[in-house]
Amino acid sequence: MRRLLVTGGAGFIGSNFAHYVLRETDLDVTVLDKLTYAGHEASLAGLPPERFELVVGDIADSELVDKLTGSHDAVIHFAAESHNDNSLHDPRPFIDTNIIGTFTLLEAARRHDTRFHHISTDEVYGDLELDDPSKFTESTPYNPSSPYSATKAGSDLLVRAWVRSFGVQATLSNCSNNYGPRQHVEKFIPRQITNLIDGIKPKLYGEGLNVRDWIHADDHSSAVLRIVEAGEVGETYLIGADGEVDNKTVVESILRLMGHDAGDYEHVKDRAGHDMRYAIDSSKLRTELGWAPSFTDFDSGLAATIDWYASNEAWWRPQKAATEAKYTELGH
Helix, strand or coil: CCEEEEECCCCHHHHHHHHHHHHHCCCEEEEEECCCCCCCHHHHCCCCCCCEEEEECCCCCHHHHHHHHHCCCEEEECCCCCCHHHHHHCCHHHHHHHHHHHHHHHHHHHHHCCEEEEEEEHHHHCCCCCCCCCCECCCCCCCCCCHHHHHHHHHHHHHHHHHHHHCCCEEEEEECCEECCCCCCCCHHHHHHHHHHCCCCCEEECCCCCEEECEEHHHHHHHHHHHHHHCCCCCEEEECCCCEEEHHHHHHHHHHHCCCCCCCCEEECCCCCCCCECCECCHHHHHHHCCCCCCCCHHHHHHHHHHHHHHCHHHHHHHHHHHHHHHHHHCC
8 A cells, every 4th residue: 555545534533644654654545525613734733745735525425536546546424414413313423424435435335446445433222331341342232322422423334235245344442532632622521621721620520420432542543454454355453552541530630631620510400411431342353463552651641632732722712612502502
């Protein structure tokens, strides 16, 4: 491989992947991104212009997608509508991007016989009980509980069908919750950090007992690259870093790391259908492909994330007021 086409590469996880690949390999990267509210050209600042190109466009634009797919060695498909609250308010964009967009990309990969990797989420599996010792595996049945996770489940199934029916050279990965730099302030961790920078108490859904399995975006990037390089076509790999932490503990850790009392937060109305617990068993990825995470201490990764937001206010400030206004309207 020489050239990667990264869809959604101006978003949170996609931009971190672009930075990682251009820093750690000699591959060239083209980002295809619609630059919606969650995609920022500023997230791609500093990338080497001789090895990087940004194309502004829609993954549902079949003519553009066909042209780009035919001139690249692999498509790494990050692009997605991904915010659960938004999917509950207006599901239609999730259908258009996550289903129609993925279909459009798969058809282009089929025509050009281009290697394809599909990025998905552990939310397609539904949730686990807090006292359940089990974790999600590649064979866990799908049980999505929101319009967001349902459309991601649908896109996963499209990929699998195109592999079996048409021989598309595709792999899939389902990852746990990412954190790190360049994440939109609507998301849980950056929202709490930027609230504290602004002198506003963090907000906690319900009692905050919901557990997420956190992974740093750089670890997600290294895992995806490993799957693209060595993964078996048609296989699914779960990506996780054994980072199970409940939301209450996350908020308390952010407060403590930023010099505040750990209990100085506000409870807000819980999200409808809020999944209780996600947990990833990534042993297949580790055993078969030899991958391991680098960020194994959540607090140190969280501290580095706090430092990034504190040092990059110009990146997140334009998003903040509108985001908080939307949360106020929703009662969160």
